Amino acid sequence: MIFQGQCHCGAIRVALSSDRPPEEQVLGACQCSFCRKHNARAFSDPKALVTLTAAEPQQLQRYTFGLRTSEQVLCRRCGVYVAMTLAEGERVWSVINVDALEDRARFSRAAEPRDYSAEDREGRVARRKARWCPTTLVGWAVAASP
Numbered sequence: 001m002i003f004q005g006q007c008h009c010g011a012i013r014v015a016l017s018s019d020r021p022p023e024e025q026v027l028g029a030c031q032c033s034f035c036r037k038h039n040a041r042a043f044s045d046p047k048a049l050v051t052l053t054a055a056e057p058q059q060l061q062r063y064t065f066g067l068r069t070s071e072q073v074l075c076r077r078c079g080v081y082v083a084m085t086l087a088e089g090e091r092v093w094s095v096i097n098v099d100a101l102e103d104r105a106r107f108s109r110a111a112e113p114r115d116y117s118a119e120d121r122e123g124r125v126a127r128r129k130a131r132w133c134p135t136t137l138v139g140w141a142v143a144a145s146p
């Protein structure tokens with residue numbers, strides 16, 4: 001199944017490919033201050049595939065904080081938080097904001113609170129590589145730096 005989504009204005013698009021029905025997908029509620037301010041429901045599954053497309057690359061806003069091991073992907077125009085990415089060389093992983101998907105209501109499990117604040121940099125990166133979605137970025141090359 002492929003689930004399509006986008007920011008509110010459509011400048012940043014997301015496609016999630018997963019074999020599991022959305023009703024069974026586990027969702028996380030990261031307790032970091034960024035995710036709480038967005039009340040984000042996070043989705044990640046190493047068996048799922050994500051494509052993030054900057055349909056309008058000039059609207060791509062990337063934000064980083066804390067240990068600066070990932071980038072939060074937001075739309076500059078409409079302000080929607082779409083995903084968080086980790087890149088290493090050519091490889092990219094992401095966790096997506098499931099509420100950016102058109103079928104958001106079908107992802108009906110309660111988001112489980114998760115506190116990663118005790119992790120060090122190495123542990124954090126290792127966990128993300130193991131648990132986040134392998135990701136393809138389209139249209140990212142011309143994006144402004146965070």
Ligand SMILES: [Zn+2]
Pocket residue numbers: 007008009010011012059075076077078079080
């Ligand atoms: Zn937008």
